[in-house]
Amino acid sequence: MHDSWLSVLKDDLVTNEFLGLKRFLRAEKEAGKKVYPPEGDVYSWSRYTPVSAVKVVILGQDPYHGANQAHGLSFSVRPPTRAPPSLKNMYIALKKDYPDFTPPAENLGLLTPWAERGVLLLNACLTVRASEPNSHASKGWERLTQKVIDVIAARKGVVFLAWGKPAEKRVAKIDRRKHAVLLSVHPSPLSASRGFFDCGHFRKANEWLVERYGEGAEIDWSLKPVVQVVRAVEKGPAAKKKKVEEKEKEKEEEEDVDGERELLERDNREISRVKKKTRARDSLGEVFDEDEEAAMIEATLAAEGALES
Template sequence: MNFNFDIFLEKQKEKNYFKNLISKLEKIGYENIFPKKEEIFFAYQNFDFNNLKIIIIGQDPYPTKGVANGLAFSTSRTNLKTPASLKNIFKEIKNSYPKSQFLTNDLSYWKNQGVLLINNILTVEESLPLAHKNMGWENFTYEFLKKITKTTKNIIFLVMGNYALNVLKKIDLNNHFVYIVSHPSPLSCNKNFLGSDVFKKINNKLRELNKKEIDWNTK
């Protein structure tokens, strides 16, 4: 695949929306923003785009200090308390794969298998979900998805919640596969996430595409 994230990011930095976004973040102060400044793009950085299989799209990072690590739904390896949304993700995986083991809340093992875990909005402030809504991150995510969907085909999208779905409305997905579920938070997980068997469905689709299935354990 002819995609280089560093080149993509540099091009975004030249655009007015991105300059305005960074200006807003600097005014707030990176010490007041989650995840840490160096982890904001962790989902994309050092990702093997030649092995891209799945893009999981969430809403925004956990608004609690020391939890978010730049991967959607993931936490830092030192964070031992499993957030409610991730608990429900693990629960749904267990529904399909009863022998699953989750040794950490850090989902980097999924990333290393070709699962890109992104949020529509990449930053947040303490105790303020969606604090950075409409600051410019949606533009960034849209530009990335527009580029990546034109660069390759047969990406499997797992879209978790209405806010994640919004960013895909203008994207041409004809050469890709999309699974839409409710957000895994306790407020919405029972709508059509728990019991959806979506992680097994994704692996079945990967098998159809002659690609290696995802090991949904964490380690």
């Protein structure tokens, strides 16, 4: 857990309820149960978005319970996993708010760029048993994550995006005079067609941030990869000197990257690549049978066309 969050949550981490949660998780591990996300990612939301950096909060419910999906950020999935249905619907809503928005290549779903820009991607429960949605509900996580919400609510004004009834209940006591609280149905294919696509939350969040804090306070919702510029070929002694300097600089940058990579690998030492492909599941952790999947596809077919236009 990031130090900024640890400092405000430390008292909650030694309560009898939280210690009971830790015992439960230990028992799961000793019983050979597969739990997601990997241990190194349970608190990744805190590391990507420190307390002082929070501008927007997007509330989720249960972590994804399939292999190579959950990594500690609500709605986000690690490559090479493609965006699950709820996240695809978020892309559609974003496209309506910002027509120049382009989903990630190969329809991937890694949302770490948002988290690094001040979007706290927080689930109500921080762990789940593999293939068993809500298996870690009411074990103690909800109290801790509610405290996270309360800590944010006590600080400067931010935007809360609460999608679905469970998320709506979690922000019920937030001061609307201080914060922006935007409510909508969940982006799940089972409910998105009832108003999510046209809720305008991504644009409304930015409009509120700019009105409150001025230009530059808005969130860049893009998920485009960094574009590298190819330089023109230069010749002569000056070019050779410049090339040597560039190589030295590249070596220094590589050393920095190696150092950062080593730290990241240490933080995520429990993470292993899982090649087994699993069926897509929505953010609420629901598993759909074939009939439900057919209905789900039919319900969102028209909306998905917006991404291709």
